[in-house]
Amino acid sequence: MFSTIIDILTSEEFIKAAFFPGITLVMLYALFTVWYERKLLARVALRIGPLHVGKIAGVFQLVADAVKLLTKEVIVPSKAYKILFVISPIIGGFLPLLIFPFIPFGSSWIIYPSNVSLLIVFAIIAVSPIPFLVAAWASRSKYPFIGMLRFGFQLFAYEVPLFLALIPVVILTGSLDLQEIVTAQKNFPFILILPLSFIVFLISSIAEVERIPFDIPTAEQELVAGWTTEYSGVLLEFIQLGAYLKADALAVITSILFLGGWLGPDIPFIPLEIEEPFWLMLKSLIVLSFILFLRGVYPRITIDRLLDLGWRTLIPLALLNIFIAAIIVVYIF
Amino acid sequence: MSPLFALTLYIVFAVATVVIMALVPLILAPWKPMIKKKISFECGQTPFPWREEAFPYEYFPYLIIYVAYAVIGVVVFLSSIVLVEAPHLADRILILFGSLTVGAFFIGIQLRELKQKLVAGRGE
Numbered sequence: 001m002f003s004t005i006i007d008i009l010t011s012e013e014f015i016k017a018a019f020f021p022g023i024t025l026v027m028l029y030a031l032f033t034v035w036y037e038r039k040l041l042a043r044v045a046l047r048i049g050p051l052h053v054g055k056i057a058g059v060f061q062l063v064a065d066a067v068k069l070l071t072k073e074v075i076v077p078s079k080a081y082k083i084l085f086v087i088s089p090i091i092g093g094f095l096p097l098l099i100f101p102f103i104p105f106g107s108s109w110i111i112y113p114s115n116v117s118l119l120i121v122f123a124i125i126a127v128s129p130i131p132f133l134v135a136a137w138a139s140r141s142k143y144p145f146i147g148m149l150r151f152g153f154q155l156f157a158y159e160v161p162l163f164l165a166l167i168p169v170v171i172l173t174g175s176l177d178l179q180e181i182v183t184a185q186k187n188f189p190f191i192l193i194l195p196l197s198f199i200v201f202l203i204s205s206i207a208e209v210e211r212i213p214f215d216i217p218t219a220e221q222e223l224v225a226g227w228t229t230e231y232s233g234v235l236l237e238f239i240q241l242g243a244y245l246k247a248d249a250l251a252v253i254t255s256i257l258f259l260g261g262w263l264g265p266d267i268p269f270i271p272l273e274i275e276e277p278f279w280l281m282l283k284s285l286i287v288l289s290f291i292l293f294l295r296g297v298y299p300r301i302t303i304d305r306l307l308d309l310g311w312r313t314l315i316p317l318a319l320l321n322i323f324i325a326a327i328i329v330v331y332i333f
Numbered sequence: 334m335s336p337l338f339a340l341t342l343y344i345v346f347a348v349a350t351v352v353i354m355a356l357v358p359l360i361l362a363p364w365k366p367m368i369k370k371k372i373s374f375e376c377g378q379t380p381f382p383w384r385e386e387a388f389p390y391e392y393f394p395y396l397i398i399y400v401a402y403a404v405i406g407v408v409v410f411l412s413s414i415v416l417v418e419a420p421h422l423a424d425r426i427l428i429l430f431g432s433l434t435v436g437a438f439f440i441g442i443q444l445r446e447l448k449q450k451l452v453a454g455r456g457e
Binding site for chain 2 (some may be wrong): 014022171
């Protein structure tokens with residue numbers, strides 16, 4: 001019995017699930033993103049950002065904030081649909097956690113390898129906003145209601161191009177396996193031959209995670225906090241966790257699909273098991289920095305422009321790129 | 334031990350994390366229910382009673398277009414799989430992709446004229 005437990009605790013599967021690229025990495029990555037966003041935006045605005053809590057660069061400010069949210073009273077409005085109001089954000093915070101077991105962080109760093117990992121990941125991404133729509137509806141209040149409608153319109157407009165932007169990658173590699181997609185970029189990353197797809201995918205990803213300039217559903221100046229207005233305490237923490245996890249996942253997936261994933265120059269004396277995740281995390285950090293940086297430099301766009309961009313520009317561009325990718329595969333490769 | 338075991342472990346850890354986070358406020362958070370706290374947010378104004386009225390909202394026609402584009406998305410995806418699996422059908426698939434691309438640009442131009450606000454049955 002005791003030896004079985006020791007076997008499990010020291011097994012590769014346990015280490016992957018518990019530490020890297022498992023739950024510890026995922027939660028730390030989400031925490032890091034919050035801290036990094038604050039620091040980055042502070043620098044953009046010539047401020048310092050979190051400083052006092054924690055000796056190094058205010059790193060414990062996040063812990064303080066998390067403790068604050070965890071220890072606040074959970075308030076459920078009297079008009080709300082109570083069960084849905086409480087359960088929806090919890091499910092919404094949980095679903096993005098399920099994306100990560102299927103994302104490879106290196107040729108051997110994956111929790112569950114699958115030959116349809118790309119489809120699984122995007123199925124979870126497509127489902128993940130639904131609990132938040134339900135949460136907004138369950139609030140039964142006018143700001144969440146308007147935010148929910150905007151959220152719905154935005155999702156409808158940007159999920160189609162997000163999905164279409166993947167197809168050229170599938171055509172070029174002939175695979176739905178994220179590991180094979182990275183291997184196929186051995187000679188050059190797909191951003192060089194599919195720049196349009198990359199741009200469409202990145203813009204759609206930013207809209208998918210409601211980052212500025214696409215934060216219309218939670219527009220603070222217009223809708224208080226949009227569909228999250230009635231939420232506080234741990235339920236708000238779940239909503240934020242879900243949003244940051246999805247942003248992190250999309251940054252990693254963008255790196256895998258278009259930037260060559262974990263492929264990079266060899267670093268002397270560093271084993272491949274460390275080098276591969278290093279390159280992937282570095283590329284993800286660059287993508288994440290771009291996504292976060294927009295918040296510091298762009299104003300929010302109006303809903304008519306947002307829908308115009310999605311329906312009238314991104315979808316035709318995504319289809320054009322599929323056509324180009326098909327021509328490349330048929331006549332060049 | 335297999336990857337399925339690792340996936341199961343990961344899901345157990347994820348569920349445990351979420352459950353612990355959800356349970357912490359039950360132990361640590363104060364519980365002082367008040368009617369005022371449970372009233373919907375009104376930007377500092379005195380909340381007014383629940384009432385129902387018509388809520389005109391724009392852009393619903395896009396939802397109809399979404400249905401069409403969602404089907405097109407599935408067709409394009411399946412066609413791309415066919416392109417990979419059956420290269421001898423490449424010409425037909427290229428014609429399909431080309432037609433859809435031209436059609437999407439045409440629709441993109443035409444959508445500017447689409448009436449987005451429906452008031453009493455007429456477009457505005």
